[in-house]
Amino acid sequence: MATEAHGTESSLAFHPMDQFRITPLFGDGDVHWYTVTNATLWMGLAVLGVVLLLVVGSRGRSIVPSKGQSLAELTYGFVYKMLEDVGGKDSVRYFPYVMTLFCFIAFSNILGLLPLSFTPTTHIAVTGVLALLVFVFVTVLGFVKNGAKFLELFWVKSAPLALRPVLAVIELISYFVRPVSHSIRLAGNMMAGHAVIKVFATFAAIKLIAPVSIAAITAMYGLELLVAFIQAYVFTILTCVYLKDALHPSH
Amino acid sequence: MATETHGATEAVAMPQLDFATFPNQIFWLLVTLVVIYFVLSKIALPRISSVLAERSGTIMNDISAAEELKLKAQDAENAYNKALAEAKAEAQRISGEANAAIQADLDVALAKADAEIAVKAAESEAMIAEIRDNAADSVKVVAKDTAKELVAAFGGKADAKTLTAAINARLKG
Numbered sequence: 001m002a003t004e005a006h007g008t009e010s011s012l013a014f015h016p017m018d019q020f021r022i023t024p025l026f027g028d029g030d031v032h033w034y035t036v037t038n039a040t041l042w043m044g045l046a047v048l049g050v051v052l053l054l055v056v057g058s059r060g061r062s063i064v065p066s067k068g069q070s071l072a073e074l075t076y077g078f079v080y081k082m083l084e085d086v087g088g089k090d091s092v093r094y095f096p097y098v099m100t101l102f103c104f105i106a107f108s109n110i111l112g113l114l115p116l117s118f119t120p121t122t123h124i125a126v127t128g129v130l131a132l133l134v135f136v137f138v139t140v141l142g143f144v145k146n147g148a149k150f151l152e153l154f155w156v157k158s159a160p161l162a163l164r165p166v167l168a169v170i171e172l173i174s175y176f177v178r179p180v181s182h183s184i185r186l187a188g189n190m191m192a193g194h195a196v197i198k199v200f201a202t203f204a205a206i207k208l209i210a211p212v213s214i215a216a217i218t219a220m221y222g223l224e225l226l227v228a229f230i231q232a233y234v235f236t237i238l239t240c241v242y243l244k245d246a247l248h249p250s251h
Numbered sequence: 252m253a254t255e256t257h258g259a260t261e262a263v264a265m266p267q268l269d270f271a272t273f274p275n276q277i278f279w280l281l282v283t284l285v286v287i288y289f290v291l292s293k294i295a296l297p298r299i300s301s302v303l304a305e306r307s308g309t310i311m312n313d314i315s316a317a318e319e320l321k322l323k324a325q326d327a328e329n330a331y332n333k334a335l336a337e338a339k340a341e342a343q344r345i346s347g348e349a350n351a352a353i354q355a356d357l358d359v360a361l362a363k364a365d366a367e368i369a370v371k372a373a374e375s376e377a378m379i380a381e382i383r384d385n386a387a388d389s390v391k392v393v394a395k396d397t398a399k400e401l402v403a404a405f406g407g408k409a410d411a412k413t414l415t416a417a418i419n420a421r422l423k424g
Contacts (some may be wrong), residue, residue: 033274054295
């Protein structure tokens with residue numbers, strides 16, 4: 001992807017951001033809200049991956065699991081245990097929602113590491129919506145479950161009385177910054193890794209540097225594989241933390 | 252794939268900040284999330300959780316069955332130990348009875364032997380007494396003869412009655 005059309009002006013053309021372009025899959029033209037784009041394709045592939053792992057993988061339903069079923073159960077147990085440990089017993093009701101987030105992010109991140117692929121989670125539009133969904137869901141849930149008591153989240157009872165209003169302001173700000181940090185952390189991490197790999201790849205055009213460049217790409221690729229998983233994990237565990245805050249707001 | 256389409260996105264250095272593509276991404280993201288959510292909550296998650304529950308149920312059953320078998324084995328061991336103890340007691344009893352019987356026989360035999368020995372001893376004693384008496388008589392005879400001879404040798408004529416009386420008196424003293 002992102003072959004440079006401007007290759008004439010110098011021997012090296014850096015277009016590390018071209019890989020993030022949203023383009024229509026069929027034909028040219030403007031990107032309308034309904035247009036099937038490369039983002040659509042890779043989101044669809046993520047859905048396919050989820051289906052392959054969790055539906056096709058678990059179709060044996062055997063007591064002694066096959067390899068695919070083990071993997072499906074491992075993923076299930078990993079997210080379930082995370083939610084139960086962090087969010088508490090009563091948060092497991094929201095397990096399908098948390099699992100959806102984890103699966104989507106993990107699969108987008110990891111599929112995005114395939115050469116020539118597109119990574120939906122590098123876009124702030126995607127991660128922003130994900131984070132906002134969590135933020136709105138958690139806030140509504142907090143008020144529905146606890147009523148006005150949810151505001152105790154901002155009223156730190158363990159602090160001296162004089163400090164509490166100051167802390168309340170800080171807590172309030174940090175609460176509203178949550179979706180921002182939540183989304184930018186994911187998009188930033190994914191985008192940076194892909195861009196760095198692309199820059200190294202551009203350097204590989206110079207014969208002298210090519211071995212170093214290729215070694216660097218390999219190393220970065222390993223690191224990115226780790227980051228892809230860790231960012232999915234971080235996003236999910238933060239969701240669990242926010243859920244816990246909504247269910248048990250008092251400090 | 253992405254070479255020729257410099258339509259709306261060309262002007263922006265960071266495609267992430269090209270707001271024209273936002274509705275598209277958000278729309279498809281929501282579609283994706285809804286699809287994943289339904290696939291997970293309707294098919295995958297219930298299936299996996301039922302498999303996990305079934306497995307833990309099977310393991311529990313197996314463990315309780317093992318526990319039951321262990322109890323049975325313990326019972327069997329107890330029964331065996333009890334039978335062993337009973338057999339031992341029985342053996343002890345039988346050997347005790349045998350001992351008692353032997354002892355009784357022995358006692359009877361001993362008593363009989365004692366009685367026989369006593370009879371024999373009495374007989375022997377009687378015999379010894381007889382022999383002793385005989386010996387005493389013999390001594391008397393020898394003493395009388397010797398005394399007679401001695402008296403004769405000294406030239407006297409011994410009166411037999413006096414001699415006998417004297418010897419008897421001497422032997423008694």
